[in-house]
Amino acid sequence: MLSSVTPSDGEKPRIKVLVIDDSALMRHVLSEILSSDPEIEVVGVASDPYIAREKIKLLNPDVLTLDVEMPKMDGLQFLRNLMRLRPMPVVMVSSLTQKNASVTLEALELGAVDFVSKPEIDIASKLKEYASEIIEKVKVARFATVTKLVDSKARRCSETFISPVGAPNIASNLHFKTTDQIIAIGASTGGTEAIREVLERLPIDTPGTVIVQHIPGMFSGPFAERMNKCSAMTVCEAQDGQRVLHGHAYIAPGDFHLSLRRDGARYYCVLSDHDPVNRHRPSVDVLFHSVAKYVGKNAVGVILTGMGKDGAEGMRAMHEAGASTLVQDEASSVVWGMPGAAVAVGAVDEVLTLPKIAARIISLYEPHR
Structure with a gap:
């Protein structure tokens, strides 16, 4: 009617x-x-x-x-x-x-x-x-x-990423290299494109990157495949027990929480079907709390555009553990719910426009390269 x-x-x-x-x-x-x-x-x-x-x-x-x-x-x-x-x-x-x-x-x-x-x-x-x-x-x-x-x-993510002229192709070496640093990214509404813009600007030697985007199960696999074609990094849908490697990004499967565990100097993906957190599964808070616990000051946390407040408390835990924390600014966000909530709880080091986030991530891990 x-x-x-x-x-x-x-x-x-x-x-x-x-x-x-x-x-x-x-x-x-x-x-x-x-x-x-x-x-x-x-x-x-x-x-x-x-x-x-x-x-x-x-x-x-x-x-x-x-x-x-x-x-x-x-x-x-x-x-x-x-x-x-x-x-x-x-x-x-x-x-x-x-x-x-x-x-x-x-x-x-x-x-x-x-x-x-x-x-x-x-x-x-x-x-x-x-x-x-x-x-x-x-x-x-x-x-x-x-x-x-x-x-x-209007550029499509349908063509395989080609490294810039002169960029060394060192993926074969990085596939077997572990890292004691982690980049953790969370997003929701508008996040599929915000994540793409960040990933396509990150170089092939970026530390292991774990990502939660609020998305249904049927969509997370195609989303990971799409991001893999846009990025110099190897991007995949995370699997339970999968080792987090340098030069790789792992996207949480829809309907499963993604968290990290540490074994010595190595990090592994953990998937679970526990109850939704903040009405979401996967939840950014679940990922960020695990990163705060197991990675601490060696992590960079990022919240991109999204509706609601998921990730705010997890980012505060990361901030208190000494991690660097960044959020997308309101002007470049489709919806400034999640980034704004993180700012409101005092969890954020820097508020940046979307095009500047990848460069800032690089500057934060470069001293450790």
Whole structure:
């Protein structure tokens, strides 16, 4: 049911949403879920990108929900055009399939704020189980920082990383080198692209890097593969008991906590399916607390863009253990929830714009090289 009630004087304007999906059932269910929140108004629906284009002009929505697979025009092409010509917050709606996981990650690269996973069967009842998550993501998207897509930002992570001319290829030696330093990174909303920007700027001899991005299980593998193609480092989805090596980055699998343990001078990945922390599994706090315990002052902790407060207490533990702690600044963050929460608890040494984070990480471990 579409709402058309105009807020009275003094009331907070509602978030205007346009639902774009070729499925009549999905349009109905999403509209019903979003309209159930008094702060949201579904101003219209569209069954394909051409209808959506006209309704955007007519209705001027604050947020779009956009199906990944669309008729007449591919959802990615529509998003690409939108972000070049009229950038605005978009929440993608994607089925939990390997193919759609890769497409959704590309949509995030193009500028989508976040995504919602829709079930393959019994859509109406299953989707309603995630109503609060859908509503929250739309509300966060409304105030997210969205920038215009330009050709330089539209670069794909589909081609294997090529080292700069003259850079020595020393990966074969580094594969067997352990390190007593660790880089620990946490992120959520907007984090897939923020992590990419950091990883592609880090050199091949970076200390072992462990990463938690809030992401569903079906998406973490394709995300790791995508990052591996963007980085001089070897990037993979972490496995339980896997040794943390120099020149490698390990991404927490969706639905599993990632932490570290130490055995002598060596660090190992530990995966667990314990209860969510701060509503998340994987949780940044779980990783950071383990890094504080086992790595201490030899670690660098980084919190990038993200919704909520996950990682703040873990970063405070790292800070108190002597680690260097960095967060992304508000201006360059899609959502300054997690970095802001870490600042609020006094856990942060430096607040940096995203392009400067990799350089600062390098400067912090360079004295030990």
